[in-house]
Amino acid sequence: MVTPLLSFDFGQFLPPMLRGAGVTVTLVLAAGVAGTIIGLVFGVARSAPLAPIRWLASVYINFLRGIPILIILLFLYYEIPLLFPYATFSQTLTAVIGLSVYAGAYMAEIFRGSIQAIPRGQLEAGEALGLNYLQKMRYVVLPQAMKIAVPPGIGFLIALVKASSLVSVISATDLTRAGRIITSQNHAPLSTFLVVAALYFVISYPLSLFGRWYERRLA
Amino acid sequence: MSTPPPTPTVMINVEDLHKKFGDLEVLKGIDAKVNEREVVCLIGPSGSGKSTLLRCMNRLEDFHRGQVTICGHDLTGSRTSLHAVRRDVGMVFQSFNVFPHMKVIDNLTLAPMKVLKISRTEAKQRAMALLEKVGLVDKAHVYPGKLSGGQQQRVAIARALAMEPKAMLFDEPTSALDPETVGEVLGVMQNLAEEGMTMMVVTHEMGFAREVADRVLFMDNGVVVEQGPPKQIFEQPQHERTQAFLSKIL
Amino acid sequence: MSTPPPTPTVMINVEDLHKKFGDLEVLKGIDAKVNEREVVCLIGPSGSGKSTLLRCMNRLEDFHRGQVTICGHDLTGSRTSLHAVRRDVGMVFQSFNVFPHMKVIDNLTLAPMKVLKISRTEAKQRAMALLEKVGLVDKAHVYPGKLSGGQQQRVAIARALAMEPKAMLFDEPTSALDPETVGEVLGVMQNLAEEGMTMMVVTHEMGFAREVADRVLFMDNGVVVEQGPPKQIFEQPQHERTQAFLSKIL
Amino acid sequence: STGSSGGGSSDPGDSQLNKVLKAGELRVAVLPDFPPWAVQKADGSFEGYEIDIAHELADSLGVKLKLVSTDGDSRLPMLQSNRVDVNVSAWTSTNERAQTAGFTIPYDAHGAGVLFKKGADITSYQDLAGKSVSVARGSTNDTILTNDFPSAKPVRFDAISDVISAVKTGKVDAALESSYTVAQAAKSDPELEAISNPPLDPQLVSMGVLPGDQVWINYLNNFIRNLIASGEDNKLHEKWLGEPLASIVSVQGNAA
Amino acid sequence: MTINFGAVLPYLPVMLKGLWISIEVTVLSFFIGSVAGVFVYLGRRSELAPLRWLAHAFVEIFRNTPLLVQLYLIYFGLPQVGINLDPFWSTLLGMTLNNAAYTSEIFRAGIESVPAGLVEAAGALGMRSMQTFRFVVLKPAVRNVLPALTNQFIVLFLFSAVGSVISLNELTSALADLNQRTLRTLEIFTLGGLLYYLTSAVIAGSSRLAERYLFRW
């Protein structure tokens, strides 16, 4: 007896699966880029000379890092439109926004760490040469901090690939939800999710490899 | 020529300078003066406040009582003219603090372009001339990571000179160096002194102080204990703390 | 008493030692000997292989040709007796490498308890005696982070002595120190030498070498270029590389 | 703050009906994973019984149709956040739910069935007592199980496919799901069996909108009555589910 | 619809019950997983190539696939090979394996951050490698990794929410059920988010305290 749990009809189900994978990749790329920009702004703000700016940034970072992405997504999708009717975005766009603000908080923390890792002497040297705060950041600190931030940044991007699986809660059809829709038709969760896992691996592993290669190159 | 030496202009003037870190009083009323074209060496035991004094002179460190004027800028009170001060006063640190992510030449052109707003071409010309002076023309397009400590410190000196400062502050510029490369850095500093740069140098290199300094200041525990020409300080120190210090270090 | 001096026992014997890192030959046939109760200083320019030679002597570094015997242990070939070698040979590094998470006293008792298996009480007594010797009794219950460089290095020396080694290797023990604390460490080492410890010391402190060493070895580029009593090496160096090196450093 | 657009108003200008006509587009929430009612296909488009009904509805209004994927949990929030105009998403119109959502007259009805592994001693609904039973979280089956079989242990999943998988893998003793779904699952897997008794508690399936928009509900009710009376609803039901519309539904068309 | 937190407050005990399960599964998986992580780390440094390779593959697989998918496979997939775990044990297993993969990497970083000089000094004192690890490397390494471990603990806690998908009745699952019952989405999820946030904040705070009192050097 062929147990239906172990069969997977690639001809029929691979295309929707790949489309889901495409959505996952798009989400991660978009949120990765947006999250890096948000993270840069808040990471720099977190080490700004003005206390209120530092304080605001740390509220954003700590709050978003303290709640599950699931809750962030649900809030954005269902509650924001109630409060601000004009901010009614599609599922995919909401997913991108949700993942971006989430990524922003984590990337900010990564940038803050790398900025702090730059020896104080570098800042003082910039200061003694007459560079102002933004110039010191732009020309002296950030170029060095960025380099340090790459390995943890890649690590987070990998986490983001996986966190993106949770956008299915707002019915965005990413790789995970594609898998769930397919199991409603083929009733074969084991094989279906093995394929899903394999696709996630294919998306995420190159990132791991790149991260490792980069770290070795730095050392 | 027989013009009499002009009355010296005071380049750096420190009066009754007090500085606290929290409750710890680190500078307890310092008076010090450096004339134009003069080289003053600052010596003293670790923790006596030498670095702090130097850093107060270009306001890397705030102070809460006293007066500091440097190159015509009054540092007392508001922070308004900081920018101009930094332009006129070069500083060289113990840990060279060259920018590791920039080639040597870019280390030298960054501040002139961004702060003095001179053109890239002009900044480059100036930089090459300075590299010539510190003997590093062939390293212009190398990253600092590939240089020895002594070479990095020469880059740091050239970088400060690229701003065409009127005075230079040195904080133990050779104490992080291999014994063998100390000489090349002191050489560059000696040339600078001979060209007439106004310099204040914190150092443990008594040989340099003896040979190059016009005056030596001995600090201990936040006060200037004694000062005078090197010959006098090294050979006939008046104060017993100076004597104790010199006996340990020479 | 009129017993003639005994014929010296050889404590460390190095013959035709070769060492490569990958393709780079760092030691190119070294012959060196240290007798019991002898103090030998090793000098030479940076990169000449001094540290490597020292590290081969207690097999922190493998070597691929030649012979090393130390305190009666033959280091050539198999790794079996490494443990015993390390027990008999103390080592002190440039970066003090005291264990930061242990109080000073625990730094001194750890290895005797774990390696020599002596009791805690005995280890403590031994440790206190050694702290007395290096002048740090009052710091026994302090974490090393609170100590100055010189104090940390004295802890490191006491820690090595706690194993009651037959010979001590020092690799630039003072070059990471403030000029003022160099003296206290050299003082401890001088006492040790006077008590008859067999010592091999890599150093840039020519004053120490001149005063304390029985013999000085000058290394350059992986070979021992010249050796002899300090007076001879410092005042009448034979080899031109020695002359060049000394002229730079003195 | 108030998020509702209805709020008891009966001014036709405020009605969703008017907004749809003005926008020229009808936004309908549907399920992507509930074949044969509705399922998302490989190319991303939808098909199924409810999808056909949604098309009919858009045609009746003379506007374009936009389908938005939803799930059991999200049907009301979808309306509240103004992402859709109407749910055609197998929504059972219980009295409890009707207190917070607005429902039309039903266009379909189905009861619950029980799915279990062959050999399990389940011959009647009462046998669920004391057993672990998988249900879709928040579905009417969830409510039935909680209210009518208090000694059964509910095991809740988000997706209906997981409800069925739980039986197959022996995670639970039985599943309580739509009788049709249960029958399909039993047909596709020889290890499984569906209860032979008639479906439990026939449930009425309605379109759902925001509460209070009587103008919009009137239009939809009218549309459904015509759909039934014309025989179209029955035709679609037979096409997708292989059996005629339940009489409790079709009788509404006669009344019209 | 009017926002009314009063209407959902009576459900707070239900939420707290869910939160307790979240905490339970997180704490257990964190500690078991961290111990396992040490072994995975040792595997990665093993002299036996197959062991090294295996440990490496383990880390990469768990690092590069989502927990949600892992839980599906454990819960619905393992019965295929005769292992039938209930939601709690399935979630626990998934989170434990996940945590082992992550902490092994954290330990690696922590141990590599201990200056090589300390290891050499211990070697020069005649200490064997296990002794060196136990007495010289371990404590500084733990101190170095404590912030990263805390972070991992919080991430793990937040990701326990995924257990709801395989019917674990933890906090998120409780929130979803309540949401269905009351249809007060905003209030329910705000309150739930607050519970998650407060718990994370408590964890982060206690870790900082522990750091201050545990490592006084």
Ligand SMILES: Nc1ncnc2c1ncn2[C@@H]1O[C@H](COP(=O)(O)OP(=O)(O)OP(=O)(O)O)[C@@H](O)[C@H]1O
């Ligand atoms: N940022 C700071 N915060 C608190 N105390 C400080 C700070 N910087 C310096 N100190 C303290 O001020 C005193 C003087 O320090 P300073 O660095 O000026 O001494 P120094 O003479 O330059 O010593 P060294 O020769 O070691 O460089 C010391 O006791 C030092 O601990």
Ligand SMILES: Nc1ncnc2c1ncn2[C@@H]1O[C@H](COP(=O)(O)OP(=O)(O)OP(=O)(O)O)[C@@H](O)[C@H]1O
């Ligand atoms: N682990 C290593 N791998 C590769 N090359 C090494 C290693 N250790 C040392 N070397 C090289 O071996 C040569 C000799 O190094 P060594 O540290 O023995 O010199 P040294 O005389 O002690 O110098 P210094 O006075 O700077 O300490 C150098 O060229 C160095 O770059």
Ligand SMILES: [Mg+2]
């Ligand atoms: Mg200083």
Ligand SMILES: [Mg+2]
């Ligand atoms: Mg060396």
